[in-house]
Amino acid sequence: MPRPTVHDIAKNAGVSLATVDRVLNRRPGVRPATVERVREVIHEIGYIRDVAAANLARQRNYQFVFVIPDLTSAFFTQLNGVISEAITRSLVDRTDISIVRVPANDPHALVAELEKLDSKSLNGIAIMAPETPQIRDAIKRLKDQGVSVIGIISDLPNSDVDQFVGINNIAAGRTAGLLLGMFLGPQPVDILVIAGSMQARDHVERRQGFDAIMTEQFPHINVLPTVEAWDDSHLMEELVGRALAARPEIGAVYSIASGNSGLVKALTKRCPVRRFVVAHELTDTSRAALENGVFDAVIKQDVGHIVRSAIRMMRANSDGRDLIASQEKIRIEVVLKENLN
Amino acid sequence: MPRPTVHDIAKNAGVSLATVDRVLNRRPGVRPATVERVREVIHEIGYIRDVAAANLARQRNYQFVFVIPDLTSAFFTQLNGVISEAITRSLVDRTDISIVRVPANDPHALVAELEKLDSKSLNGIAIMAPETPQIRDAIKRLKDQGVSVIGIISDLPNSDVDQFVGINNIAAGRTAGLLLGMFLGPQPVDILVIAGSMQARDHVERRQGFDAIMTEQFPHINVLPTVEAWDDSHLMEELVGRALAARPEIGAVYSIASGNSGLVKALTKRCPVRRFVVAHELTDTSRAALENGVFDAVIKQDVGHIVRSAIRMMRANSDGRDLIASQEKIRIEVVLKENLN
DNA sequence: CTGTTAGCGCCTTCAT
DNA sequence: ATGAAGGCGCTAACAG
Numbered sequence: 001m002p003r004p005t006v007h008d009i010a011k012n013a014g015v016s017l018a019t020v021d022r023v024l025n026r027r028p029g030v031r032p033a034t035v036e037r038v039r040e041v042i043h044e045i046g047y048i049r050d051v052a053a054a055n056l057a058r059q060r061n062y063q064f065v066f067v068i069p070d071l072t073s074a075f076f077t078q079l080n081g082v083i084s085e086a087i088t089r090s091l092v093d094r095t096d097i098s099i100v101r102v103p104a105n106d107p108h109a110l111v112a113e114l115e116k117l118d119s120k121s122l123n124g125i126a127i128m129a130p131e132t133p134q135i136r137d138a139i140k141r142l143k144d145q146g147v148s149v150i151g152i153i154s155d156l157p158n159s160d161v162d163q164f165v166g167i168n169n170i171a172a173g174r175t176a177g178l179l180l181g182m183f184l185g186p187q188p189v190d191i192l193v194i195a196g197s198m199q200a201r202d203h204v205e206r207r208q209g210f211d212a213i214m215t216e217q218f219p220h221i222n223v224l225p226t227v228e229a230w231d232d233s234h235l236m237e238e239l240v241g242r243a244l245a246a247r248p249e250i251g252a253v254y255s256i257a258s259g260n261s262g263l264v265k266a267l268t269k270r271c272p273v274r275r276f277v278v279a280h281e282l283t284d285t286s287r288a289a290l291e292n293g294v295f296d297a298v299i300k301q302d303v304g305h306i307v308r309s310a311i312r313m314m315r316a317n318s319d320g321r322d323l324i325a326s327q328e329k330i331r332i333e334v335v336l337k338e339n340l341n
Numbered sequence: 342m343p344r345p346t347v348h349d350i351a352k353n354a355g356v357s358l359a360t361v362d363r364v365l366n367r368r369p370g371v372r373p374a375t376v377e378r379v380r381e382v383i384h385e386i387g388y389i390r391d392v393a394a395a396n397l398a399r400q401r402n403y404q405f406v407f408v409i410p411d412l413t414s415a416f417f418t419q420l421n422g423v424i425s426e427a428i429t430r431s432l433v434d435r436t437d438i439s440i441v442r443v444p445a446n447d448p449h450a451l452v453a454e455l456e457k458l459d460s461k462s463l464n465g466i467a468i469m470a471p472e473t474p475q476i477r478d479a480i481k482r483l484k485d486q487g488v489s490v491i492g493i494i495s496d497l498p499n500s501d502v503d504q505f506v507g508i509n510n511i512a513a514g515r516t517a518g519l520l521l522g523m524f525l526g527p528q529p530v531d532i533l534v535i536a537g538s539m540q541a542r543d544h545v546e547r548r549q550g551f552d553a554i555m556t557e558q559f560p561h562i563n564v565l566p567t568v569e570a571w572d573d574s575h576l577m578e579e580l581v582g583r584a585l586a587a588r589p590e591i592g593a594v595y596s597i598a599s600g601n602s603g604l605v606k607a608l609t610k611r612c613p614v615r616r617f618v619v620a621h622e623l624t625d626t627s628r629a630a631l632e633n634g635v636f637d638a639v640i641k642q643d644v645g646h647i648v649r650s651a652i653r654m655m656r657a658n659s660d661g662r663d664l665i666a667s668q669e670k671i672r673i674e675v676v677l678k679e680n681l682n
Numbered sequence: 683c684t685g686t687t688a689g690c691g692c693c694t695t696c697a698t
Numbered sequence: 699a700t701g702a703a704g705g706c707g708c709t710a711a712c713a714g
Contacts, residue, residue: 003402003435003707005706005707005708006707006708006709007707015684015685016684016685016686017685017686017687017708017709018684018685018686018687018709018710019683019684019685020708021708021709021710022683022684024708024709025709029683029684030683030684031683031684034683034684048432048433049433049707049708050397050433050435050706050707050708051433051434052393052394052396052397052434052435052707052708053393053397053690053706053707053708053709054707054708054709055393055690055708056391056393056394056397056690056691056692056706056707056708056709057689057690057707057708057709057710058690058708058709058710059689059690059691059709061344085665089665091389092389092390092391092392093392093393094344094391094393168682171679171680171682172680174679174680175677175679175680177679178677178678178679179677182523182524182637183523183524185526213679296523304665304667304668305668308668324426324430324645326645327645327646327649329682331674331680332680333672333674333675333680334674334675334676334677334680335675336516336519336520336675337519338512338515338516338518338519338554339512339513339515339516339672339673339674339675341509341512341670344691346690346691346692347691347692347693348691356700356701357700357701357702358692358693358701358702359693359694359700359701359702360699360700360701361692362692362693362694363699363700365692365693366693370699370700371699371700372699372700375699375700390691390692391690391691391692393691393692394690394691394692394693394706395691395692395693396692396706397690397691397692397693397706397707397708398691398692398693398694398705398706399692399693399694399706400693400705400706400707
């Protein structure tokens, strides 16, 4: 027995297709009694709307854009790759996605790009950006024009975004701290912490979470002042090298930033000392480092998941649907040598 | 500018819609030269097929069934719940999914259920079952009748399934071992291991992986013989209680099985001793145990992900499509107190 | 307020 | 080997 269609509703309720459609789409111009009758029939015969057919008739299509920093580290290369793949995939779903890459750390340029977007044809944007007042305003403007705005990776808690897709970076920092604390055991040691810049909200939050758990639960461990390596592997190598030379007794390293290849070099150069190392993001570098034992754990966020989730959200927002909450939850993943795959 | 459609192809190639359709769907009855011309036009104008419209015209719908053991532990309750949710969701995608629950550990009953399935209307099944010869044969039969068969959660390596969706349980066991090894540090200790039954392939593999890494990398740790608790929490409580009483110096516990509430009871009853505990699957029990520090880590597989992935695969197999490999990879997740969410 | 009608992009008889 | 025409389930003018 085939599924009931709008025709079945019309027949059973004794009305026309147009009326059924009005009820289905909550459009005005139908007598309450009629609405009621149609609703009843819908319920009775167990009608389920065929979304695909509806979208076809509506000639609905989606225009989304990802706004991301034009950085070139492994993480951002990966992000770009994942979005590109999503672009290809989305073509069959009548969904056009484009990428706008804006200079990092330049709120003005970013705002300029946001203003350029044609909010007439645009249905949604997914943005990774620091939260400055100008950016907050630009986001507000887009939202007012009916564009769905999703924050990704780095949260924008005070902006009027529809949703944030990414991990809780405070919890991520706490997780890193917990791992190191448990690995290190009860003897007192020093931990070296390296961040990218303390401008990036995600990095700041990780550091915050890390510090919090260390003081709460591992007071015998001494966390050294943060070294800023500006996501630059050369600088990272130099700074870490210098730090380790100055304090050879350092027992562990927590790397918040990107540019981990420099870290690996610094660690392997001067070496027989066994140190526990936890870093962020699974890249070729960090994967190799896990495999050969230079890193002990990597805290990862699944970029593919983030991008797909953002797209699902923009689409759901565009047609006022809701989605499976659990599927959209981005997890703080702990990757060790043995669960690399 | 709107997307090119079949009409555009027809116009540009100087043929009719029917011919275009034949080329599009690789159906015979078109002169090679014509095929070539149409193909060229398709490429030129950048035509992308609207799958939704195609399925609509085709009146395509999908019939899938999940075959799972009728167990009632937290893990299986969760599995059932997730499938039920997927069933509701799938209705809008012209996809009908049903659940067949079969007695656990009864290959005959399972085979009988499989034979009952109407392979005429069925497009795919996702099955969790031990791999016996009869089951292998039943699977082969279904496949021969054109049904897509996906193994889930517990692998069926020697059966002719299209894909397996789940984690590598050997690696999961190794991950548990690595965690405990690192937590415990260099002093020699005893580890208690509790399994469900050594019939279930997934449990056996976890134990195997665990043992392997312990002998390879932590030879100073003494792994006690496996205790079988048959996924029963009462039995679990009793056996663990007895084991801890007999050897109070046990420094860690690895729980492969379900029935963890018994484990928690046994551990908290007799107590001030600090023991490291790693278990599998995130349930209400294990979540609470992580929160209050009874468990140190939980190895988890995302059941929602597994179910959604299996559905995507059955659908892709049914229409000979391929999908994003990385999205279908089920990860071995390490959950600590701090990355619970 | 309600109904008629013509599509949306694609597939599929049935002719030619 | 090719084409014309109707229909899949739903929506949206345009009439009444």
